[in-house]
Amino acid sequence: MSFKSLHSEDFEEFIKKHENKIYRTALAIMRNIPDAEDITQETFLRAYEKAPEFESCDHETAWLIRVTVNLCNSYLRSPWHKQTNQLLESYSAKEPKQYELLENVFALPRKYRAVIHLFYYEGYSTKDIAELTRQKEGTVRSLLTRARQKLKLVLKEENHESI
Amino acid sequence: MKAYKDYMDKISVSEELHKKLISFTSKTKPIHSSAKFRRYVTVFACFVVILLTTIILKNNVTPGTNLTIPQLDNTNGKDEYSLILNKANYQTANDIYIPKHFWLDVSVDELHTLFPALIDQYSVTATANFQGNGTLFNIDARAITSSGSTAYIQVAPGEVILDYVIDGKEKKSDILGVPVTAAYFKVQSSTVYFASFKLRNVGYYVELSGGKVEEADLAAILQLIISGGAADLSIFNDPVIPELREDYLTINEAQKDSDFGVYLPKNLPSGFSFESALRFINQEQDYLSASWVNGMHYINWHITKICNDDRKRITSVSDIKNYDVSIYPIPTADSVPKKLQGIVDNPIFHINDLTLDVVKARAYKVTDEGDESGPRMRFSVLYGDTLVELNAKGVSPETIFKMIQQIKSQS
Numbered sequence: 001m002s003f004k005s006l007h008s009e010d011f012e013e014f015i016k017k018h019e020n021k022i023y024r025t026a027l028a029i030m031r032n033i034p035d036a037e038d039i040t041q042e043t044f045l046r047a048y049e050k051a052p053e054f055e056s057c058d059h060e061t062a063w064l065i066r067v068t069v070n071l072c073n074s075y076l077r078s079p080w081h082k083q084t085n086q087l088l089e090s091y092s093a094k095e096p097k098q099y100e101l102l103e104n105v106f107a108l109p110r111k112y113r114a115v116i117h118l119f120y121y122e123g124y125s126t127k128d129i130a131e132l133t134r135q136k137e138g139t140v141r142s143l144l145t146r147a148r149q150k151l152k153l154v155l156k157e158e159n160h161e162s163i
Numbered sequence: 164m165k166a167y168k169d170y171m172d173k174i175s176v177s178e179e180l181h182k183k184l185i186s187f188t189s190k191t192k193p194i195h196s197s198a199k200f201r202r203y204v205t206v207f208a209c210f211v212v213i214l215l216t217t218i219i220l221k222n223n224v225t226p227g228t229n230l231t232i233p234q235l236d237n238t239n240g241k242d243e244y245s246l247i248l249n250k251a252n253y254q255t256a257n258d259i260y261i262p263k264h265f266w267l268d269v270s271v272d273e274l275h276t277l278f279p280a281l282i283d284q285y286s287v288t289a290t291a292n293f294q295g296n297g298t299l300f301n302i303d304a305r306a307i308t309s310s311g312s313t314a315y316i317q318v319a320p321g322e323v324i325l326d327y328v329i330d331g332k333e334k335k336s337d338i339l340g341v342p343v344t345a346a347y348f349k350v351q352s353s354t355v356y357f358a359s360f361k362l363r364n365v366g367y368y369v370e371l372s373g374g375k376v377e378e379a380d381l382a383a384i385l386q387l388i389i390s391g392g393a394a395d396l397s398i399f400n401d402p403v404i405p406e407l408r409e410d411y412l413t414i415n416e417a418q419k420d421s422d423f424g425v426y427l428p429k430n431l432p433s434g435f436s437f438e439s440a441l442r443f444i445n446q447e448q449d450y451l452s453a454s455w456v457n458g459m460h461y462i463n464w465h466i467t468k469i470c471n472d473d474r475k476r477i478t479s480v481s482d483i484k485n486y487d488v489s490i491y492p493i494p495t496a497d498s499v500p501k502k503l504q505g506i507v508d509n510p511i512f513h514i515n516d517l518t519l520d521v522v523k524a525r526a527y528k529v530t531d532e533g534d535e536s537g538p539r540m541r542f543s544v545l546y547g548d549t550l551v552e553l554n555a556k557g558v559s560p561e562t563i564f565k566m567i568q569q570i571k572s573q574s
Binding site for chain 1: 164166167168169170171173174175176177180181183184185187439459529
């Protein structure tokens with residue numbers, strides 16, 4: 001059953017519940033507002049057109065995040081897509097330390113950014129991320145480790161604790 | 164990573180995006196407006212305020228609600244009304260979805276009704292955008308000075324759709340007694356100035372940008388528009404509505420489409436199921452599209468009549484630099500010479516020239532973690548004057564070639 005067959009109020013509730021989560025995930029991976037908005041729209045359009053019957057709230061969220069990550073990958077994989085990193089210009093950091101950390105997180109390759117966001121911000125376990133991104137858990141662990149190492153290499157000593 | 168969490172916590176979807184998401188429930192699909200509705204505005208010049216006052220009186224124009232025209236004594240208007248500028252955080256996406264959109268050029272007489280004071284100082288052109296039921300959506304206008312600088316102006320019944328977020332508490336300016344929200348944001352080395360306001364029940368948005376633009380230029384043009392009074396939009400009632408279609412079809416309905424149905428493949432590779440089909444007609448486009456999916460693999464078909472612009476992409480199969488993707492390493496944005504980018508991205512082959520080797524030359528693979536691998540390809544095939552563009556992932560060149568040949572025998 002898709003949302004098409006339900007009342008529009010149900011879908012509006014669904015959007016309100018998940019829109020920020022999906023938008024933030026898309027932003028973390030795409031690093032610019034126009035792309036993240038496109039991805040967010042496409043994700044909810046897919047939910048509207050053909051979302052499966054969800055077994056639980058967690059299942060619902062996981063489905064949306066999986067679709068978002070896949071769409072971001074498809075978008076970025078297009079040979080014609082020029083990647084831009086303008087997130088910090090659009091949403092400014094509140095202090096220099098935060099800026100430095102974010103600048104380095106957003107400079108990471110996309111496979112690291114996705115894993116970092118899902119692990120640190122969404123709080124998913126490596127096992128969950130493996131399922132969401134259809135990777136082996138070992139791969140997710142190694143991506144996380146490498147991302148942390150990359151960040152430590154480029155950040156100042158005093159910021160290590162915050163990573 | 165607390166700093167990262169704090170940062171992300173503060174980000175949320177804009178009201179505009181939220182509205183777009185909610186709009187899915189109205190059974191319409193979001194599309195992006197064409198480049199003609201995107202706004203890039205440059206510099207503006209000054210005007211003679213005393214002359215303006217004369218024009219207002221001469222034209223007997225009724226200004227906006229509670230409007231009082233002050234006596235202005237400077238001759239360039241730049242210093243009379245200083246704007247209180249808000250800082251805008253960013254501009255959100257510029258795309259506006261108009262259900263069954265159609266548009267009409269605004270005539271000179273209509274321009275005089277819309278911008279009675281402005282039109283004496285600027286060369287103004289405008290397009291009226293309508294929804295499919297004939298309701299005016301907005302007016303997109305461009306006002307150009309003799310020096311060539313341009314202002315973008317949007318006029319809409321009720322409210323204009325704004326695409327900015329003011330950083331902090333919004334402050335209003337007063338222009339000829341009308342409260343105006345003015346703001347700016349920086350784009351690299353230049354500044355974009357913009358303002359919105361209402362005159363009676365008509366919303367306005369004005370935008371200026373470019374190296375030499377100053378906030379006084381914005382103030383000057385606002386005075387000209389406001390002094391002309393609220394636009395009478397009733398002149399756009401009852402427009403002639405062109406043929407418009409935006410119909411989501413079943414596969415059976417799509418295959419029965421009298422214009423393009425025979426160009427849809429009848430037999431799909433195993434595992435693929437029908438996803439959607441759209442018959443779309445407006446003043447610029449007339450097409451049938453359909454898509455099938457198999458997990459993360461897809462086949463998209465887009466059928467239309469060939470136009471002159473498309474003809475530049477027709478290639479002979481002997482000219483392999485125009486289509487053989489194996490010549491160009493990914494990212495092709497960097498490896499394909501600029502003059503070949505259009506044709507290499509989506510070459511058009513005559514159906515009688517197409518061979519399996521040509522289809523194979525279009526296939527490429529990109530491996531990506533988290534995705535299903537499979538050959539991808541995009542190109543177009545010309546059947547007489549009907550153009551079929553196909554875009555596929557996870558289907559072999561052999562299968563695609565068979566599908567194309569199948570259509571040849573149907574059509």
